[in-house]
Amino acid sequence: MSALLTVENLKVHYPTRSGLIQAVRGVSFTLGRERLGIVGESGSGKSQTGRAIMGLTAPQALISADRLEFQGQDLLTLSPRERRALRGRRIAMILQDPKYSLNPVMTIGRQIVETLRTHESVTKAEAKRRALEMLEAVQIRDPERVFGLYPHEVSGGMGQRAMIAMMLICGPELMIADEPTSALDVTVQLEVLNILDGLVAKRGMGLIFVSHDLRLVSSFCDRVLVMYAGRVVEELSSGALSEAKHPYTRGLLDCVPKVGESRHPLPVLDRKPEWAA
Amino acid sequence: MTVTTTSPSLPPGRKHRKTEKILLDIGRFLVVLVTTYLGLLAVTFFIGRVIPIDPVLAVLGDRAPASAIARVREEMGLDLPLWQQFFLYVRQILSGDFGTSVLTTNPVLTDIARVFPATLELATFGTVIGTLLGIPLGVLAAVKRGTLIDQLVRLVGLVGYSVPIFWLALLSLLLFYAKLGWVAFPGRIDIVYEYTFTPITQIFLLDALLQRQWDVAWDVFRHIVLPGSLLGYFSMAYISRMTRSFMLNELAQEYVVAARAKGLSESRIIWSHALRNAAVPLVTVIALSYAGLLEGSVLTETVFSWPGLGLYITNSLQSADMNAVLGSTLAIGSAFIALNLLSDLLYRTLDPRTRTR
Incomplete structure (x- = not known):
């Protein structure tokens, strides 16, 4: 199997006045055309890992890796311009909350068309046609109408579908979804996930699904990486969640409530300094 | 569902x-x-x-x-x-009766119709300069935050709103008029043209250009360029500072990350995404600064003997000419109201969220 993405010993550091902050401290994994989940608590470095792959970390970040290759291409030696050409066209990213991640003064249609016309030279009419197609693909019933709407005029679920449309229109091979459903209502979450899942499967993309929701990730992904304090502490295939060995993962799983069960006292998540070592 | x-x-x-x-x-x-x-x-x-x-x-x-x-x-x-x-x-x-000015013995409305265009021309000149320079400088400072360029822009701005304008006006007159002779002074137009030139709109620069009287236009420009640039500098100081802070706010938004993830160029992200959002509050800032110049160029008009509303008010106040003062106050108030309404309208066209559906 040829790897889509190879990450070896990825580190993301931030120099600050009080010293170096090590957000990601040596993460390694390879990704084929599969769905990989990355879970962890806030500050575990899961989002930073995703952003480092995209090349979207803050300018002062120091990024190093033994290997960071996308389809055999070393991402770290690419010029900013080449890196930019990859973004949106071959590697795309979905952000958390469509309320903030869509430009409020631009219609949804224009924002989708913009991605397409940045990477491909197509006529305006052709771009619009493809944007409408894409809106239909994310199961928006009335694409013509939604095309002309502003982000504040649509619901969260609709906004996130528009976001998916905007990021998928150029047909990327790798999609990084950074908490794509955390800001949505539970009922809408599943809808959006199903749409995303369907498109990823149909187009044979690789997906990195960053989330703090272990259950959601395990039911949705093929493999799960559990991160803690900037490191991967455990890698599991999603069917084998119950076989988790690392005490942190066990702790996470233990916190999930079960219907009809009463526990006293409620379990508290353990954090031992030696796990972070 | x-x-x-x-x-x-x-x-x-x-x-x-x-x-x-x-x-x-x-x-x-x-x-x-x-x-x-x-x-x-x-x-x-x-x-x-x-x-x-x-x-x-x-x-x-x-x-x-x-x-x-x-x-x-x-x-x-x-x-x-x-x-x-x-x-x-x-x-x-x-009914249009503002009373008669004691000082000029004209109806106040006639006086205002004569002096207000002079102020309007000067304030517009200043605002155009302030906007054209202030926005790019503010954007530049925000994008290069913390660098030398940012510090320089902020320093220029700081000088702009802390130095008294009459002092700067006198010094610049000394340099550009007395020493170098680059600009014309005093007033709006040379006495030579005062009787040969018949303005239409009372905005002299526009009138001269419309009538294709290039020599008049050049003379008018030489008169307005110094006071106009000074007002422009002060308005630039304010506008660039506000632009910088609005842009910093916009550049930290998630949609900017999304725009980068789409692979857009930095210039497109800055100018057509972030600035387009920052433009919404900027409209109010520019309108207020414009209104400020319309009412507050008293000092500049006095130093440059600019026959505008500021000078008119000052003279009227000194001779206790109540009708003239109250009439001018009304004129300034009207300009303020008009600009406010205009900025409200622009605000609505710029920000779809404020449109009533």
Whole structure:
């Protein structure tokens, strides 16, 4: 199997006045055309890992890796311009909350068309046609109408579908979804996930699904990486969640409530300094 | 959840409701306009009554007999109850009667029609310069935050709003007029042209260009360039500072990350995503700064002998010419109201979230 993405010993550091902050401290994994989940608590470095792959970390970040290759291409030696050409066209990213991640003064249609016309030279009419197609693909019933709407005029679920449309229109091979459903209502979450899942499967993309929701990730992904304090502490295939060995993962799983069960006292998540070592 | 209420074709009642909506908007707009104006008139009326200048004495002088004073007082309606006086005042203003200026012996409205365009021209010149320089500088400072460029822009801005304008005006006159002779002074136009040039709109630069009198246009430009640039500098200082802070705020938003994830170029992200959002509050800032120049260029006009509203007010104040002062106050107030309404309208077109659906 040829790897889509190879990450070896990825580190993301931030120099600050009080010293170096090590957000990601040596993460390694390879990704084929599969769905990989990355879970962890806030500050575990899961989002930073995703952003480092995209090349979207803050300018002062120091990024190093033994290997960071996308389809055999070393991402770290690419010029900013080449890196930019990859973004949106071959590697795309979905952000958390469509309320903030869509430009409020631009219609949804224009924002989708913009991605397409940045990477491909197509006529305006052709771009619009493809944007409408894409809106239909994310199961928006009335694409013509939604095309002309502003982000504040649509619901969260609709906004996130528009976001998916905007990021998928150029047909990327790798999609990084950074908490794509955390800001949505539970009922809408599943809808959006199903749409995303369907498109990823149909187009044979690789997906990195960053989330703090272990259950959601395990039911949705093929493999799960559990991160803690900037490191991967455990890698599991999603069917084998119950076989988790690392005490942190066990702790996470233990916190999930079960219907009809009463526990006293409620379990508290353990954090031992030696796990972070 | 599965029911959609929207259909592709417009329902029959929709168009009718739209015109109704527009009429309602216009109605609301008129109500706001009328109440704001009544407030403004109440303020000028109040000022006219509380300041220690007796309008009767101002007309008759202090040696008039008591009978004459009483008669004039009655003629001017000063013996009536206050609310009736206010009513009379409003009616007078509405019929275009602002009274006569003691100083120039002209009707105040005629005077204002003569001096206001001069101020308008100067303030517009300044605002155009301030906007054209201030926005790019502010954007630059925000994008290069913390670098030398940022510090420089902020320093230029700091000087701009901390140095007194009359001092800068005098020094620049000394340099560019007295020493280098690059600019013309005083006033708006050289005395040579004063009698040969017939303005149409009273905005001299525009008039000269419209009439293709290039030598006049050049002379007018040499007159306006120094005071206009000074006002422009002050307005730039303010606009660049506000642009910088609005841009910093916008560049930290998630949609900027999303725009980067789409692979857009930095210039596109800055100019057509972030600045387009920052433009919304900037409209208000520019309008306020413009209004400020319209009313507050008193010092500049005095130094440059610019025959504008600021100079007119100053002269009227010094000779206790109440009608002229109150009339000018009304003119400034009107300009303020007009600019506010204009910026509200622009705000609406720029920000889809504020549009009423």
